[in-house]
Amino acid sequence: MQDFLQLFADWLTYSILGLVQGTPLASSVNFFIYDSIKVTLLLAVIVFGVAIVRTYITPQKVKKWVGGRTEGVGNVVAAVLGIPTPFCSCSAVPLFIGFVESGVPLGITFSFLIASPLINEVAAAMLLAMFGWQIALIYIVSGLIIAIIAGIIIGRLHLEGEVEEFVYKCKMYDSAEKAMTWKDRLTFAKTESRDITLKVLPYILIGIAIGAVIHGYAPADFLVNIAGPDNPLAVPIAVLIGIPLYSNAAGMIPIMEVLTAKGMAMGTALAFMMAVIGLSLPEMIILRKVIKIKLLLIFAGILFVAFTLTGYLFNAILG
Numbered sequence: 110m111q112d113f114l115q116l117f118a119d120w121l122t123y124s125i126l127g128l129v130q131g132t133p134l135a136s137s138v139n140f141f142i143y144d145s146i147k148v149t150l151l152l153a154v155i156v157f158g159v160a161i162v163r164t165y166i167t168p169q170k171v172k173k174w175v176g177g178r179t180e181g182v183g184n185v186v187a188a189v190l191g192i193p194t195p196f197c198s199c200s201a202v203p204l205f206i207g208f209v210e211s212g213v214p215l216g217i218t219f220s221f222l223i224a225s226p227l228i229n230e231v232a233a234a235m236l237l238a239m240f241g242w243q244i245a246l247i248y249i250v251s252g253l254i255i256a257i258i259a260g261i262i263i264g265r266l267h268l269e270g271e272v273e274e275f276v277y278k279c280k281m282y283d284s285a286e287k288a289m290t291w292k293d294r295l296t297f298a299k300t301e302s303r304d305i306t307l308k309v310l311p312y313i314l315i316g317i318a319i320g321a322v323i324h325g326y327a328p329a330d331f332l333v334n335i336a337g338p339d340n341p342l343a344v345p346i347a348v349l350i351g352i353p354l355y356s357n358a359a360g361m362i363p364i365m366e367v368l369t370a371k372g373m374a375m376g377t378a379l380a381f382m383m384a385v386i387g388l389s390l391p392e393m394i395i396l397r398k399v400i401k402i403k404l405l406l407i408f409a410g411i412l413f414v415a416f417t418l419t420g421y422l423f424n425a426i427l428g
Contacts, residue, residue, distance in 0.1 A: 118143035137325030155234035160298035183217040188256035191224025216264020224256035227387040235362040271404035312360035320367035344420035351384030380420030
């Protein structure tokens with residue numbers, strides 16, 4: 110399949126568009142055509158499969174499954190359930206209120222909140238397409254570990270008093286769950302695959318376009334000195350740079366692919382991506398509506414340390 114797509118990209122770039130092979134422009138255009146088609150197709154297929162799984166994992170069931178769990182077990186369950194549930198920063202407030210109102214411990218709630226935007230089918234699909242299953246697995250496992258450990262730490266700090274008082278007074282009612290046939294599930298999966306793919310497609314194309322420009326025009330070693338494996342401060346700097354940015358996996362992974370090809374260490378790139386997705390300024394602003402400054406800073410600090418250590422660890426492992 111990949112060979113066919115590459116042949117198509119070559120034909121379109123050099124035969125139809127008439128670009129000269131080996132030039133920066135031709136290299137950028139070829140990269141854009143190939144990656145755009147490959148990632149979009151793989152994303153649609155994986156989202157379809159995950160959507161089938163999600164028909165069995167409703168918000169009501171998530172709260173039921175994580176409620177009443179003890180520390181550790183509850184954090185693991187919450188983090189794992191965060192993977193197929195497509196929550197983002199915009200849904201953080203109602204999700205947080207719903208969990209707290211249902212009696213879910215604060216640490217377990219945060220394990221879910223961290224895992225849900227950080228690890229999802231979009232990230233898995235794109236990492237698989239661009240880096241292979243090993244890197245995709247590394248990202249997913251490290252994201253789960255971060256969500257679990259961060260949630261346990263927050264739970265043990267007993268910061269319930271740092272949640273805004275109105276959250277405990279809210280009463281959110283769950284709508285009745287509708288029984289679904291296999292036909293319903295397939296229809297839902299088809300709709301979700303189409304809607305989510307179209308929703309993130311602009312981010313995919315923008316990210317791939319930026320990556321294509323870097324791929325074609327940036328000097329081969331332009332990142333080696335500032336973000337290569339020999340710079341001990343590259344990882345925390347990358348995390349700090351990622352915090353004020355806002356994107357999702359669809360926009361970040363194509364850029365990450367090219368940055369690593371140009372010399373950025375893989376661990377540094379993973380830490381940068383995690384910061385943009387899981388520690389973004391917009392999410393902090395939204396969470397401030399339901400938690401006080403102290404808890405917000407502790408939450409951000411724990412993730413900063415976790416992402417930085419993850420970057421160092423995988424730089425050491427991957428070389």
